[in-house]
Amino acid sequence: MLTVRFARLLLLAALAVLPTLSHALACKEGGRNGNVLITEDIGTTVAVPVTENTGVPIWHSSQRTVNVHCYKDNNVREAEEVYFYPNPRPKQGQPQGVQFGVVYKGQAYYQTERIPTGFSIPQCPSNVSLDKCPAVSFTLSFQVEIATKKPYPGNGQVGINQFEVLQFDGKYGINNAPNSNLVYKVTGLDKIRFIQCAVKVWLNPPNNTLD
Template sequence: MRVSSVVSAVFLFLLGVPLKSFALSCLADGSNSASINETLGTDLAIQADAPDGTIIWESEAKSVPVVCTANKGAGKEDIYFYINPANTSVGQGIRVGIRYNGEAMIRQTTGRWNTGHNSQEGCTLSDCSGWRAKFTLNFSVFIEKYGSTPTTGQATTLKSYRVFQLDGVGGLNKVPDSNLNYILTGIDRIRFVPCSPKLTVTPNTVDFGRLSSNGGQSGQQIITSRFSLNLKRDCTTPYTVNARFTPKTGSVLDGLLVPANNSSVGISLLREENNEKLAYNSWFKLTDMTGASPIKVDLLAQLFWRAKPVLGPFSAAVIIDLFYK
């Protein structure tokens, strides 16, 4: 008896088709830089009893011109902050965030956030493939108290932390130095201290009184008023207190705080002991605290004419931020 077998052979033909990559490249316009590097530059002390959300450090506001280029033939692509692209734990008791366009507070520790810009921004033609989109990225980076305080007092051992990478909807571009990263260094110098000072301002409103506009000229000093920052605490751990005056109402022009309701005047702040001018939106050393004794720092508010005097009341306000190192 013969048994015959039939073997069926199937041939599979594979057609190789090259895959297109639509990677998006976003760099700082003008310099073609792929990174913004910023360092704390100092030891930073955080009060252990600070509530979650207390901002302990914030960079200067940044306006970075950006140019984004997509591959030829790629379609319109939204541009995102990719948060913590290295997927690294920043440490304990702190969190890094982004203040975007002066308003949005991006506090997520991973994922992405739409910047509102796209790869065809500014293109008005029917064919925008290969277009170089240009826009300005307005942001600052902050560190805030968040979560349980480490028992060691050391917030992190990281030397540097990649806060974000600017990239497209397709994910992170793997080509080195093709996309803008913000890198924060020196965060291993953050520590916790047992207590923080209580701040009071005396008086909490500076009243310049009624002014005469007779003979008022641009640049002329009108009047000077004194006020003081008073610090008191319950512990003796030594640290330095830095401060910053940030306008809440009004705008800063030529180093003066200009009221929104009267641009003919401007306000300058100085330290009384040495007439050191204090720049708005910038950190400065306020005082050293080495014991539990109260400390008083006397300051001056000087009012100047900026232009032809305009009659009527005016007002402006500032927020005082403190950080410790």
């Protein structure tokens, strides 16, 4: 009797874990065996005066055009829309003084909610095995943008060097399986500095050259 009860407890525990695993959509760049990470460094030092208002863009990535391939890595047969999920790793540490946005189809999104890409993975017929469900491939372009966000850190530093900005995923949330979904990560955040003053120079006449 104890053995049967123990087996039932194990089964219940396994079922409790399943929703976090089964409601997952896999999306990669270029195919099922494709790339799962886009990394971009911000490049040179960015100086931000502490007098700057919140929401002022201070950096944007190059225009990224990616070929995304999504397939069902779950037990869900219904059609699913593909989204950008901002901040897919909330425990990675939060940067100070900045916020991250996605520029898609000419619109900048600074929010914590998911952003629809406009592409969907089709429904999987009931007579098809899960590993044979239809997949979807599409090409889209986007940019990542960094903007100011008060309060600014007193030590003048963002506090972290890298940040996973977004992940491509389905409507049931983040797929946390390793190497399963395409992620965009920005690095070099230690090059952002918050300075106490800004200097503006006016030339008179305007066409003079400042040495």
